[in-house]
Amino acid sequence: MSGAAPPLFAAGARVRVRLDWPEQRGPAHIRTPHYVRGREGTVLRPLGRFANPEDLAFARHAPILPLYHVRFDQRALWPEAAPGDEVVVEIFGSWLETA
Amino acid sequence: MNLSGLENDRLLAALRGLLAAKNLVSAAEIAERIAATDQASPAQGAAMVARAWTDAAFRARLLADGTRAAEEFGIMMRGAPPLGVLENAPGLHHLVVCTLCSCYPRAVLGYPPFWYKSVAYRARAVRDPRGVLAEWGTVLPEGTRIRVVDSTADYRWMVLPRRPDGTEGWDEPALAALVREGDMVGVTIPRAP
Numbered sequence: 001m002s003g004a005a006p007p008l009f010a011a012g013a014r015v016r017v018r019l020d021w022p023e024q025r026g027p028a029h030i031r032t033p034h035y036v037r038g039r040e041g042t043v044l045r046p047l048g049r050f051a052n053p054e055d056l057a058f059a060r061h062a063p064i065l066p067l068y069h070v071r072f073d074q075r076a077l078w079p080e081a082a083p084g085d086e087v088v089v090e091i092f093g094s095w096l097e098t099a
Numbered sequence: 100m101n102l103s104g105l106e107n108d109r110l111l112a113a114l115r116g117l118l119a120a121k122n123l124v125s126a127a128e129i130a131e132r133i134a135a136t137d138q139a140s141p142a143q144g145a146a147m148v149a150r151a152w153t154d155a156a157f158r159a160r161l162l163a164d165g166t167r168a169a170e171e172f173g174i175m176m177r178g179a180p181p182l183g184v185l186e187n188a189p190g191l192h193h194l195v196v197c198t199l200c201s202c203y204p205r206a207v208l209g210y211p212p213f214w215y216k217s218v219a220y221r222a223r224a225v226r227d228p229r230g231v232l233a234e235w236g237t238v239l240p241e242g243t244r245i246r247v248v249d250s251t252a253d254y255r256w257m258v259l260p261r262r263p264d265g266t267e268g269w270d271e272p273a274l275a276a277l278v279r280e281g282d283m284v285g286v287t288i289p290r291a292p
Contacts, residue, residue, distance in 0.1 A: 031252045033198050035225070048181070050253040067252055074247075078226050085245045087225060090252035 009068060009096060013043040016099040017070075017091060022054075029057030032095045036087075040099045041072040044088060052092060066093040135175040140209040143174055144257055145278035147207065149271040152262040161259065162186055169207050179206040183254045185246075187285075192243050193258045194232070194285035196224035197250040204255035208280055215284065225249055235286045258285045265291035 009015055019038030022028040031053050047067040055062035071088045074081030118124040147169065151158040161168040165182030176182065182204055185193040197203065198221050203211035214220050224231050228245045239245075248256050260282045266274060281287035 031199060033225075033249060033251060035198075047183075047252075047254060053252065067254075071246075074245075080227075082229055082245070085228065085247070087247045087249060089249045090254060092252065 008066060009043045009046070009093070009098075011043055011045045014040060014099040015043055015068075015070060015096040016040045018095050018097060020095075027058075029054055032091055033089060035077055036070075036072060036089055036091070039072055039076055041070040041076070041089075044069040044071050047090060050092075052094065067091070068093065068096065070096070131175070132178075135206075139174075139205055139207065141278075141280035141283065142275070143169075143172065143209075144204070144207045144280070144283045145275040146271070147172060148259060148278045148283065149275035151259055152266075152274055153271055158259075165207075165257070174207060176206055180253055180255045182207060183256045184259050185248060185256055185285075186259045187261045187288075189240075189261075190243055191246060192239050192285065192288075193246050193248055193256075194224055194228050195248045195250060195256045195258060196221055198222070198225050199249075199251055202250040202255060204257045206255070207257060208283060212280060232286065235281065237287050239288075257283045259283075260285075260289050263289050263291045 017032060017036045017039055021037070022030060045068070047069055049064045050067050051062035052065050053062075068091055069088055070091045071086050074085040074087060075083060077087060115124075115126070115129065118129075119126060147161060150172075151161050157168065157171075160171070161184050165184040166176045166179070168184075169182055170176050180202075185195070187193055197215075201211055201216040201221075203215060205211070220231070225247050228247050232239065232245075250256050260278065262274070263277065266277070277289045277291065279287060279289065282289045
């Protein structure tokens with residue numbers, strides 16, 4: 001991961017979850033569920049800043065990262081979803097890029 | 100419970116002794132935490148829901164900052180993750196799941212029920228929420244949108260259900276008695292008898 005500060009997103013921003021699989025590169029602790037990776041959603045609201053659990057889990061120095069509540073249409077995730085239904089997930093800014 | 104002589108108990112005593120000797124955690128703080136953990140139960144969350152149904156100002160505070168609202172009830176939130184409260188509304192129903200493990204608002208609801216931790220619930224709630232609700236016998240009004248909240252990181256989430264019809268004039272204890280833990284996860288909705 002680069003050392004650059006992750007972008008700050010406001011409520012309503014369209015974002016894409018990075019299509020990345022760190023668990024394939026070695027031991028990893030990841031709080032970004034597989035089913036949203038590479039998918040687009042909308043920031044509901046920023047939730048504050050928290051130490052990165054991916055580092056905390058290994059007792060490494062953990063940078064403080066912004067955390068967002070991001071809404072996805074169920075239809076964007078699962079083919080059989082009912083129209084209008086949603087999934088909201090807490091995602092760290094380091095996993096998000098502008099969509 | 101007296102486990103004296105057992106290996107685990109000796110380890111625990113050694114750890115407690117070190118924590119106290121290094122002034123990290125006192126015996127009183129450990130006792131306070133154990134008491135708070137033992138006290139946490141769905142009844143606490145139900146009392147908060149009943150207050151929110153009868154007190155608009157509290158409802159606003161609960162939705163704005165669940166942690167501070169819980170502290171108003173004397174619930175120890177220090178050291179607990181922030182509490183977020185999800186308001187069900189006409190046309191919108193929330194369902195909480197932790198697909199990655201079993202994150203649960205323990206400070207206000209106590210230990211998670213066994214089904215909340217099951218692989219089946221964790222996998223299905225996020226992908227087939229309507230199927231899960233149907234199996235619980237939960238019927239939502241037509242046209243209701245479901246918002247599944249996957250508790251993946253630093254918050255813990257509880258649902259503020261809608262006050263059931265037929266409870267006009269009820270006092271807080273009577274209302275709180277209607278609210279079950281499943282209502283605050285979103286698998287069920289409270290009903291007047």
